[in-house]
């Protein structure tokens with residue numbers, strides 16, 4: 001299981017540098033437009049400056065309506081993944097093709113109340129499904145119980161699709177909640193790490209919880 005760290009609520013350069021020192025794979029960038037979700041993130045140029053402190057693989061989570069506009073900016077960060085929401089009213093197939101033509105892996109994110117089977121038409125085309133375990137738009141929320149059955153449903157579909165896509169879970173993840181999402185390929189952790197002072201200790205606790213699930 002790989003770990004992505006969300007820097008949504010981290011502003012100080014020193015803290016960004018400290019987070020980069022942690023031994024995890026992904027930098028998870030939450031991008032919000034003030035329309036698809038209420039909050040609006042900083043302009044691209046400011047986000048770009050923050051990413052300069054990192055040498056991790058970049059995993060972008062677009063919570064926006066105008067997905068293509070954001071892809072045009074964020075592709076320049078050379079992300080491994082760009083994930084957008086199935087709930088946007090854009091042409092999903094076109095966006096998938098656009099990202100693949102740019103050699104960027106495609107993720108499709110799904111909000112807690114959207115039925116899992118709405119993903120079906122796209123599962124043979126995407127590289128990743130991002131299962132939201134909170135409502136998108138805000139860090140520091142509580143992991144939703146409904147995620148337990150939703151990840152089971154998604155794991156079954158993943159088998160039916162010969163493991164052709166990965167599962168990422170995002171929102172409210174801390175050591176206690178990892179047992180419910182042990183089948184995820186990537187987990188996103190935000191406030192559990194970034195709102196504490198000892199980042200390394202928190203990451204160790206997360207890794208311990210992951211190991212406990214294997215036994």
Ligand code: DX5
Nearest residue numbers: 136137138140171172190191
């Ligand atoms: C929520 C974001 C998440 C979130 C993770 O809209 O997509 O990435 O910030 O932060 P925590 O772990 O605090 O829920």
Ligand code: ZN
Nearest residue numbers: 030061170188
């Ligand atoms: Zn996210």
